[in-house]
Amino acid sequence: MGATRIPGNITQGSTAKGGIGESTLRPDGTLKVTGEFAYSSDMWHEDMLWGFTLRSPHAHAEIKSIDTSEALAQAGVYAVLTYDDLPTDVKNYGLEIQDTPVLAHGRVRHHGEPVALVAADHPETARRAAAKIKVEYVQLPVVHDEQTALAEDAPLLHPGRDDHHAGHVPHPNVVHRQPIHRGDVAAARARADVIVSGEYVVGMQDQAFLGPESGLAVPAEDGGVDLYIATQWLHSDLRQIAPVLGLPPEKVRMTLSGVGGAFGGREDLSMQIHACLLALRTGKPVKIVYNRFESFFGHVHRHPAKLWYEHGATKDGKLTHMRCRIVLDGGAYASASPAVVGNASSLSVGPYVIDDVEIEAVALYTNNPPCGAMRGFGAVQACFAYEAQMDKLAAELGMDPVEFRRLNAMSQGTLLPTGQVVDSPAPVAELLRRIKAMPLPPERQWETAGESADVRALPGGLSNTTHGEGVVRGVGYAVGIKNVGFSEGFDDYSTARVRLEVVGGEPVAVVHTAMAEVGQGGVTVHAQIARTELGVTQVTIHPADTQVGSAGSTSASRQTYVTGGAVKNTCEAVREKVLELGRARFGSYHPAWATAELLLESGKVVTDGGEVLADLVEVLEGEAIDLELEWRHRPTEAFDLHTGQGNGHVQYSFAAHRAVVEVDTELGLVKVVELACAQDVGRALNPLSVVGQIQGGTTQGLGLAVMEEIVVSKEAKVRNPSFTDYLIPTILDTPTIPVDVLELADEHAPYGLRGIGEAPTLSSTPAVVSAIRAATGLALNRVPVRPEHLTGT
Amino acid sequence: MRLTFTVNGRQQEADDVWEGESLLYVLRERMGLPGSKNACEQGECGSCTVRLDGVPVCACLVAAGQVQDREVVTVEGLADYARQRAEGGCGTGACGTSLDDAKRWQSKPADGRTGEAGAFPQQLSAIQRAFIDAGAVQCGFCTPGLLVAADELLERNASPSDEDIREALSGNLCRCTGYEKILDAVRLAAARTEEAV
Structure with missing residues (x-):
């Protein structure tokens, strides 16, 4: 046993090199600068085919007929699929509401909606074959804004919808509506010395991640499929893919490929099911890569919004009340619209103290392109409007805009309009x-x-x-x-598997999660956390796949918190196991095993006073400690549908x-x-x-x-x-x-x-x-x- | 058609190339060199930037037939190219890449996710090293094109001003970084190279 002493009064990880708080470099950096990092569009398989998607040229139309015969007859074409070829009764998918057709069925609801699929031996062959598919459309009138969507005789995007929001919305073309009421706006308004209002418009923004939607589906001998894919959440994809294919989830094995950015645009499925369908049909690996043109149709965008705001303030610059109405255009399918409504409404006052508010946010179904998640998720649209209002109020009051904001700024303990206390x-x-x-x-x-x-x-x-x-x-x-x-009550957990073992005479931690590394650097942070919690230098990040439990989505700014938290939690459990093992093996040699707080530092078991008790290598003695645990943050609750409280x-x-x-x-x-x-x-x-x-x-x-x-x-x-x-x-x-x-x-x-x-x-x-x-x-x-x-x- | 050209100093041949294929497609799908990226295939994003007879071009806009008998350098050959340049060798990559060097980028590492790199850090070019050190790589999809463009800038202007860097890299889109750390990386590479001289 070494006589090395680490300085006293240490805490776990305080001597770790490359631990948390350091600007360690990306583990994937070298591969990314040499061109070797394998993105989803770089996948290649011997004998692979290329998939291509035929999309609707119309925003709203009835499909009278589809004739694929000429496309199928083209040399080099292996399969042409339409709605009629879908293998099971599950024909739709969706993040929260399963309203999105895998392939259009009798009707297209937005420009660019997928209608048919082609697999061929060259991407150009597939494109040309797709051009030979004859689709007979009869165009229908479109709804494109609130007025047209909510008109009495408006065509309904989803007639007969029976999702869990259908019962409480004022019109079937409203995906979700969330009002929030707090305080007494009329009374507060009466106290205002100045009142300003305004209508604000936010255009439709695109995530414009650089790596296009792409992936490779490889049919397996067991009848399943291996999918190499760029996504933000493997298990969410899996939940939506498997039922459409008619396969049990364990036969759809997903591995994360290199992801060229995401920003919300990969929360929804794009070509995942399509590639799998073609691969299973042809028995050959199928690669689909969108070009930029198709990518603009291949993912949802940021909701364009119209926002009406009214604020009041007293002449000494205190906000009295706020009323707002936020209308988000969700486009043809629900995607993440309900959650975007929740965010836009609950964060619509911004970081300010306003006790008396009346808030309403809605998302519409229209024939515009579907909108869903993009970085900022409902809070971006609101922020543009309330900050314009703050400037207006400051100008009206003759105050400095920064001072006016500071005067009304929220702080720890402030109540949100939902009644929730800001407790950090x-x-x-x-x-x-x-x-x-x-x-x-x-x-x-x-x-x-x-x-x-x-x-x-x-x-x-x-x-x-x-x-x-x-x-x-x-x-x-x-x-x-x-x-x-x-x-809003979502069970927002993550899972981390950590394995600690001795490799080549050195302790090595392997961290395995399903977290989608989309560029944010989660892989860097996971290695740092493992070094801090286990006192090791060598950390290997296992490829993300569905062989480990869900990590939740790489979105909502949550991965360092939630999957980082999961890695920390599993590492702590592994550490406890190491110490148990150490006590069993060496406990009788030194009383500190029983009495002191023990830490793992620099590959050794040490006391918090810095005394070395054992080498990790000796404690493990060829044994591997391998744990997979789920971790959750504090639970949340739904907003009340009428008052918005929660x-x-x-x-x-x-x-x-x-x-x-x-x-x-x-x-x-x-x-x-x-x-x-x-x-x-x-x-x-x-x-x-x-x-x-x-x-x-x-x-x-x-x-x-x-x-x-x-x-x-x-x-x-x-x-x-x-x-x-x-x-x-x-x-x-x-x-x-x-x-x-x-x-x-x-x-x-x-x-x-x-x-x-x-x-x-x-x-x-x-x-x-x-x-x-x-x-x-x-x-x-x-x-x-x-x-x-x-x-x- | 049959296509013969030099890539990273090694002669390459491709058969049955359809006339409509771009240089980018041939590199990525026929030669096993997917380092040049396919972000827009419209000549707008610069992620497929390669050197064609020394000139930086968007490989997606070059018809494959145009490169017959010419010399192409991609991100995979950037480190060798920079080393040969530093050794006073050729400016075009025509001196060739040794078989051992070529294997480094021809052989795919088993795993692109763990950071167990196939290339060795000490063999990276100054600009590649600087991109890692400065935090200029996030998702990394713009990185290959930016590296080729930035390397070309530093080749003709060893100490560029910030405005020079911005102008030289204005054809390369990046969606993750906000470009600040890319500027840092180019400044860092220039400073290190100056120091080393």
Whole structure:
């Protein structure tokens, strides 16, 4: 036994190298920079076929007939499938409501809906064969907004629906409605010295993850199928896939491939069932890879929204009341709409103290593209509106907009409109103080720089449209609140399997979860947690698959909290087993085995005083400790359907932004000069990754502010399904993003951490628009802001 | 048609190439080099950026037939390419990749999820190392194209200004990082290279 002594009074993990709190590097980094990392579109199998999806050219139509004979006759084609070929009675799928047809049955409800599938020996053969499928459509009238959807004679998207929301909605074309009432709005309104109202519009944003929907389905000898796929939640996919295929879940073996981003767009199924159907039909491996055009039709988008808000305040700047109505366009199928309604309504007041509120949020069924999860999930739309309202109120009161917000900021102990107490730090005022205190970038750099003035830093950039003429600066602020984890009573658990064994004379931990690593760095954090909890250096992250229990979704900012929590929990249980084993083997040699608090540090069992009792290698002695455990955060409850009351949320995440913009008022071009963010992260498990998440989320918010929108015509047709016409920020559009990270621990969460991925996407958008308003004096109640909104042309 | 061209210094041949196939498709599906990525296949995102006779191009916009008898460098060959350049060798990758080196990117590691890399960190190029160290890699789908583009920038401009970096990388979309750490990575690679000289 070694005589090494670690300094006294240590706690578990305090001496761990590469443990939590360090900016350890990604375990998949090397593979990702050499091009070897295997994404779902990189899968290849000998003898594989290519699948292709024929989609509806219409937003709403009856299918009179489908003739596949010519397609089937084409050389190189192995299968053509339509609704009639589905093998079981289960023909639909869906996250919460199973209303989405695997293949259209007699009717298409949105532009791009899948109608038929082709498998062929070359992708071009499959495309050409699909073009030979003759589908006879009779177009139907579309509903595309609240007025048309709720008209008395409106065509119903899902006549005879019997889902669990059907009974309480005011119209069958309303997916879900959530009112929230608290306090006495009439009385509070009477106390207001100023009242401001406004109607706000948020366009349809796309996740625009770069790795397209793709995967490889390989038929197995046992009649099952192996699916290699990019998703956000393997087990949710499995639950929806297996019944359609008519296979027991254990015969649909799913392995996560490399995922090229997600941002909510991979919560719903895309090509998963289609690839499996083709593989099972042909007996050959089938690969499906969407191109960018198809990807715009292949996943749900962020709900476009119309939001009406009224706020009142006393002349000393205290908010009196809020009334709002939020209408979200869910498109043709439910997807995550009900949960988005829950978020939009329960977070509609923002991070402010308002006791008297009347709130209503609804999601509609229309013939527009289906909308569901995207980073920020209902809270993004609300934040744009309430932050515009805060600026309006401050202006009306003649107050500084930041001071006005600070005066009304929520803090620990504040009641949400749902009656839930915010029982962890809510440093809203502090975040605002910090963001305002950050130094501002120099003004009119093109004048001070003289000859070396760089046109690339001006609005219009390399287009060389201005050298400063007509350019004005504006500064804007915003702050937001996002819930973390699945809410409203959902059993939001995760599972982690941890195996500790000696390999090559060294203790090694293997962490196995089904968590979808989509780029967020969960794999990095899991290794850090295992090092901290088990005092080992070597950690292997097992590929994510369905051979281990569900990890829940990589969404709702929840994975570090919930699967991180699960890894921590299993590691703790493994540690206990190690100590039990040690006591059994060596307990008689040293009294500390029985009396001291024992830790695992640097591959040894030590006392909290730092005395080494045994090497882990000796304790394990060739034995492996292998545990798989589920872990849950505090339970939540549903919101009351009439009052909206209920402890619906687990945790909250707060971020604040300050935007500095320069606007060429003559051409309507906006240059975001700087977009600073301050965010409370509870505890930064990996500071480098935390900052990366904040900067990435901030940039997506910038995109929504000034460029990103899926344009849908009145006929409910998508007009811009390409990166030529749907613009996401380039490196030239994106400013410097200084980040101030605050760490106030949430005592209810593992290590005090807070889910962080979404909050920065909320306040970024309203901060940018606030800055443009400050620069131009325009009202700007719609995002994205386009040049014509600024020039009035 | 039959297609013959040089990839990462090694002559490659593909048979039965359909005339409509892009260089990207041939690299990914016929030559086992999926490192160049297929994010848009419209020439908008830069994720398939490769060097064609030294010039950075979107492989998705190059008809495969156009590369007959020409030289292509992909992300898989970037480390060798950078090393040869540093050794004063060829600027085009034509000096070739040794068989051992080539095996590194030709052989697929058993597992892309565990971080047990097939390549060895010390063999990475400066820009590859810097992307890892600076946290410029998240989902990583834009990374191969950005690496090829950034490497080309540093080849012609050893100490670029921030505006130079932004201009050079403006054809490469990234959806995860907000570009800040990509800028950090290019600055870091430039600084390290300068230090090493």
